[in-house]
Amino acid sequence: MCFALYAASRALTDVYRPILDEHGLTYPQYLVLLVLWERDDDAPTVSELGAALRLDSGTLSPLLKRLEAAGLVVRTRSAADERRVEVGLTGQGRALRERMGDVPRRVATATGLTEAELVFLHGILTRVTETIHRQKEQ
Amino acid sequence: MCFALYAASRALTDVYRPILDEHGLTYPQYLVLLVLWERDDDAPTVSELGAALRLDSGTLSPLLKRLEAAGLVVRTRSAADERRVEVGLTGQGRALRERMGDVPRRVATATGLTEAELVFLHGILTRVTETIHRQKEQ
DNA sequence: CGCAATCAAGTTGTGCGCAACTTATCGGGC
DNA sequence: GCCCGATAAGTTGCGCACAACTTGATTGCG
Numbered sequence: 001m002c003f004a005l006y007a008a009s010r011a012l013t014d015v016y017r018p019i020l021d022e023h024g025l026t027y028p029q030y031l032v033l034l035v036l037w038e039r040d041d042d043a044p045t046v047s048e049l050g051a052a053l054r055l056d057s058g059t060l061s062p063l064l065k066r067l068e069a070a071g072l073v074v075r076t077r078s079a080a081d082e083r084r085v086e087v088g089l090t091g092q093g094r095a096l097r098e099r100m101g102d103v104p105r106r107v108a109t110a111t112g113l114t115e116a117e118l119v120f121l122h123g124i125l126t127r128v129t130e131t132i133h134r135q136k137e138q
Numbered sequence: 139m140c141f142a143l144y145a146a147s148r149a150l151t152d153v154y155r156p157i158l159d160e161h162g163l164t165y166p167q168y169l170v171l172l173v174l175w176e177r178d179d180d181a182p183t184v185s186e187l188g189a190a191l192r193l194d195s196g197t198l199s200p201l202l203k204r205l206e207a208a209g210l211v212v213r214t215r216s217a218a219d220e221r222r223v224e225v226g227l228t229g230q231g232r233a234l235r236e237r238m239g240d241v242p243r244r245v246a247t248a249t250g251l252t253e254a255e256l257v258f259l260h261g262i263l264t265r266v267t268e269t270i271h272r273q274k275e276q
Numbered sequence: 277c278g279c280a281a282t283c284a285a286g287t288t289g290t291g292c293g294c295a296a297c298t299t300a301t302c303g304g305g306c
Numbered sequence: 307g308c309c310c311g312a313t314a315a316g317t318t319g320c321g322c323a324c325a326a327c328t329t330g331a332t333t334g335c336g
Contacts, residue, residue, distance in 0.1 A: 001256045002150055002245060003169060004263040007192060009147035010323080011270040012140055017324090028292060031141060046315060054145060057315050059293050066291085083301045083314040107140060112269035113262075118139045121262055124255065125142040131250035132149040148293080155294090166322060184285060195285050197323055204321085221284040221331050 015110045019103055023096065028055070029067055030103075036073070036089050037097045043088040045078070054133075072096060153248045157241055161234065166193070167205055168241075174211070174227050175235045181226040183216070192271075210234060 016027045025033070035044065035052050044052070046060050053060075064087060067073040072093035078084035108118060154165045163171070173182065173190050182190070184198050202225060205211040210231035216222035246256060 001260040001263075002154070002242075003172075003191075004260045004267070005143075005147050005150055006165070006169075008263040008267045009143050010192065011267045012143055013323095014274065015270055016140075026291065027144070031144075034141075047313090053141075054148065055292090056294065058295080058317080059291095061316050063292075081302070081314085085315065104140075110270060110273060111266050112273075113266060117262065121259075122139040122142045124251075124259055125139075125146040128249050128251060129142070129146045129149045132153055132248060135248060135250075136152065151293095164321065185283090193322090194324065196287080196325080197321095199286050201322075219284085219332075223285065 012107070012111070015107050016103075019106060023100060024070065028053075028059070028063060030100075032060075032063065032067065032087075033072065033089075033093065033096065036087065036093065040089065040094070043076075043086040045084045045086055047084075049087060067093075150245070150249070153245050154241075157244060161238060162208065166191075166197070166201060168238075170198075170201065170205065170225075171210065171227075171231065171234065174225065174231065178227065178232070181214075181224040183222045183224055185222070187225060205231075 013027050016030070020027060020030050031053055032049060035049055046057055046064065049064075050056055050060055064073060064075060068075055071090055074088050074090055075085050076088065078086055111118070113121070151165050154168070158165060158168050169191055170187060173187055184195055184202065187202075188194055188198055202211060202213060206213055209228055212226050212228055213223050214226065216224055249256070251259070
């Protein structure tokens with residue numbers, strides 16, 4: 001089962017790769033943008049992004065630097081708390097949202113699963129993830 | 139669904155990490171050993187290992203070097219075809235098999251899923267992986 | 277036979293993912 | 307007001323993954 005999960009995860013990023021490559025993005029970078037698009041004009045901090053994606057600053061800091069260099073994102077020190085860095089979208093970052101609107105459907109098609117199977121799989125995987133993380137916090 | 143798969147895969151390696159760490163292994167290294175244990179006194183080539191795990195030589199070459207440095211594996215140029223390198227187990231590598239016999243059960247428990255759910259999940263994930271790879275070859 | 281195309285493994289470079297550590301800021305107790 | 311523990315982000319180091327390339331061996335076609 002465990003190898004199946006590992007293999008499926010890598011196979012899926014194989015599907016994403018050529019699609020995201022059209023926009024010069026990697027899969028983790030795309031995930032960050034998905035979070036930002038959802039919370040537009042909210043500008044989460046690096047920690048909040050990390051909580052949403054379960055990634056730490058060691059992964060996010062360089063990734064966000066690359067997104068900033070690509071002109072999709074801006075990082076600004078919070079005025080209220082100088083420790084925090086807020087991550088906001090640029091106009092270019094917002095514009096990308098529409099151009100990538102069809103990505104989820106293209107990927108879903110490539111999996112060859114039915115809508116019902118996708119929903120079921122989502123449920124069971126989310127449950128596994130949460131079970132594991134709940135155990136870790138104890 | 140896609141983030142769920144990505145997150146679940148990483149959560150599962152979080153479960154493996156402390157367990158494998160007791161033996162000084164990483165998860166991909168453990169997967170290589172699983173293949174070798176299954177095919178004992180067969181000594182697959184690097185390519186055959188790659189086909190089994192869907193990893194290329196760029197990933198496997200340095201990984202196998204580390205397993206060799208740990209004394210678990212030996213790499214030998216094939217006499218019949220000097221291009222090939224056969225990967226065999228050392229005595230120490232074989233001995234590790236027994237000591238790690240309980241690993242799968244410990245991990246399965248940590249997922250919090252029932253036996254039936256694990257079987258079902260395995261089936262659906264394997265199908266996704268194969269669907270994706272079949273499409274790529276066309 | 278000779279040589280061009282193919283193939284196996286390894287190398288290089290980039291980007292995660294995570295542990296361990298560093299730096300700078302913040303907040304609470306005295 | 308000051309210090310001490312906690313917190314946020316960043317840095318360093320290591321091990322995958324994967325693309326692109328290199329090196330050396332092999333195969334097959336003329």
